[in-house]
Each structure stands twice: as structure tokens, then as C-alpha cells.
Amino acid sequence: MAVRLILINQPFVDRWSWRQSDVAAIARNFCENGFRFAYPQIDWAGSPPGYVGTEFPILPFLAAICYKCVGAHEWIGRSESVIFFAVSLPFFFLLVRETWPGLLGHDPSAGCRSHVAALWATFFYAFAPGNVFAGRSFMPDVPSLSLALIGLYFFLRWINDGKSRAFFLAAITISLSILTKPTSVVIAAPLLFLVWQKWRWNFAKRC
Structure with missing residues (x-):
């Protein structure tokens, strides 16, 4: 920050x-x-x-x-990007922590390792040079990225828990992300992957 x-x-x-x-x-x-x-x-x-x-x-x-x-x-316009970035950091951490254990199968140390992985990922995300430059600029790029990350986290929560509140929050934040910067429509790729990962057998049977 x-x-x-x-x-x-x-x-x-x-x-x-x-x-x-x-x-x-x-x-x-x-x-x-x-x-x-x-x-x-x-x-x-x-x-x-x-x-x-x-x-x-x-x-x-x-x-x-x-x-x-x-x-x-x-400073007003620049601060908007800084605030959006700051809000997205904990969601980025949680997103990495939630997805990391799936890569480790049934490893009993997965919980600890996912926490460490999330910390390192958040560190590199926060201090990536391009992110630092864009994260203090009066442009929609970082706010849009931040909203997309938040929406992706809530979508993952909906996939895992099935709670409509998480889906509603994901829909709002992802919609705002795409409206703020249309190129953020690429968020559809991980969303489709999560849906396929959850319900692929049902989709395969229907086909």
C-alpha cells in the first residue's frame, strides 16, 4: 500500500x-x-x-x-485505484488458499501449504511492477481487475457451498468489472472452468 x-x-x-x-x-x-x-x-x-x-x-x-x-x-482519482486494489488483496489471498489444496490431492499438509502459497502469491501480486504502476493510476484497469477477483472468489464460494448470496455477490461484482473495463470479460474462462469441474459429468450425460 x-x-x-x-x-x-x-x-x-x-x-x-x-x-x-x-x-x-x-x-x-x-x-x-x-x-x-x-x-x-x-x-x-x-x-x-x-x-x-x-x-x-x-x-x-x-x-x-x-x-x-x-x-x-x-490524488482523488489515483486513490480510487489504490482503494480497489487494497480491498481485493484479502480476496486474492482467499482465492489462492481455496484453490491450492485441490492441486495437492489428499496431502495432510495441504492446509498449511495452501496458506503459505496464498501468502507468497499475494506478495508477488501486490509488488508486481505493472500492478504497482497501474495500481496508482487514474484508470479503470486495476478497479476492474479487483472487482473480477472479488467476483471470482464469491463464484467459487457459490460453487462449493451453493448459497445464493454468494452467487448474487459474484454476479454484481463481475458485472461491474466488465462494465468498468470490457476486456475483463476474460473472467468467463475461469468461471466456465469451475462450472465444468463441478458438473462435468452431468453435462457429459446431457450431451
């Missing part, structure tokens, strides 16, 4: 500056032009109002609300 807070108020001149500046402009225009959620606006359209087709603009909209309260600051 502390690594991502270094120079948190830095102007958007670092990596992916063009993308971050666009999101920041949309947030500022929301704040200045009446919070019209369905009408995100950019600054480089010239004389037209600059309405633009973009992802589900929840991130710039939330930033715009903060702008209204404390003014427009770079």
Missing part, C-alpha cells in the same frame, strides 16, 4: 498519461456540468460538447463527487 501512496498527488505525466488525463477530464466535466452520468465529456472535442462513448463511467463519477467536496486533485 505504502508504495502506491508515494507521490500520490503527482500530475498525470507518468505512465499512461493520456488515458489518465481523459478520465480526469470526464470527472471534472461531471463535476462542473451537473453530474449527468450518461453523458461523459472529454476536453479535446473542439466546439462540440465532447460527449464520448466510454466504459461505464463509475470511476470518474465517484471522483467528481469528491471533487465537489474537496476540489479537483490528482
Whole structure:
């Protein structure tokens, strides 16, 4: 976390500056032009109002609300990514811990080893250079990834427990993930794998 807070108020001149500046402009225009959620606006359209087709603009909209309260600051947009990342960390840990024993069969030490594996996986996930750079940028990538990880965990809980609450939470977070960044639709691959792993014999019989 502390690594991502270094120079948190830095102007958007670092990596992916063009993308971050666009999101920041949309947030500022929301704040200045009446919070019209369905009408995100950019600054480089010239004389037209600059309405633009973009992802589900929840991130710039939330930033715009903060702008209204404390003014427009770079740290607001950057902090959104940091917060989403921080929230996803325990879910990433639990996801690895839940899936690791399945790779070890009936090994009696699987529980301890899965805990250690989850700790190491979380460590490398947290400090991967690309994740550090993106995890403090005003872009939808890390928030979308974080929501996908949370949704994947709840989907796994539903697969294991069959509780509708877990399925409902998975549906919400995964939907928000894809809306925030459409490329997150790749989450369908592990979801389909979990479904096939659970019910493959039933599917095979039906075919």
C-alpha cells in the first residue's frame, strides 16, 4: 500500500498519461456540468460538447463527487485505484488458499501449504511492477481487475457451498468489472472452468 501512496498527488505525466488525463477530464466535466452520468465529456472535442462513448463511467463519477467536496486533485482519482486494489488483496489471498489444496490431492499438509502459497502469491501480486504502476493510476484497469477477483472468489464460494448470496455477490461484482473495463470479460474462462469441474459429468450425460 505504502508504495502506491508515494507521490500520490503527482500530475498525470507518468505512465499512461493520456488515458489518465481523459478520465480526469470526464470527472471534472461531471463535476462542473451537473453530474449527468450518461453523458461523459472529454476536453479535446473542439466546439462540440465532447460527449464520448466510454466504459461505464463509475470511476470518474465517484471522483467528481469528491471533487465537489474537496476540489479537483490528482490524488482523488489515483486513490480510487489504490482503494480497489487494497480491498481485493484479502480476496486474492482467499482465492489462492481455496484453490491450492485441490492441486495437492489428499496431502495432510495441504492446509498449511495452501496458506503459505496464498501468502507468497499475494506478495508477488501486490509488488508486481505493472500492478504497482497501474495500481496508482487514474484508470479503470486495476478497479476492474479487483472487482473480477472479488467476483471470482464469491463464484467459487457459490460453487462449493451453493448459497445464493454468494452467487448474487459474484454476479454484481463481475458485472461491474466488465462494465468498468470490457476486456475483463476474460473472467468467463475461469468461471466456465469451475462450472465444468463441478458438473462435468452431468453435462457429459446431457450431451
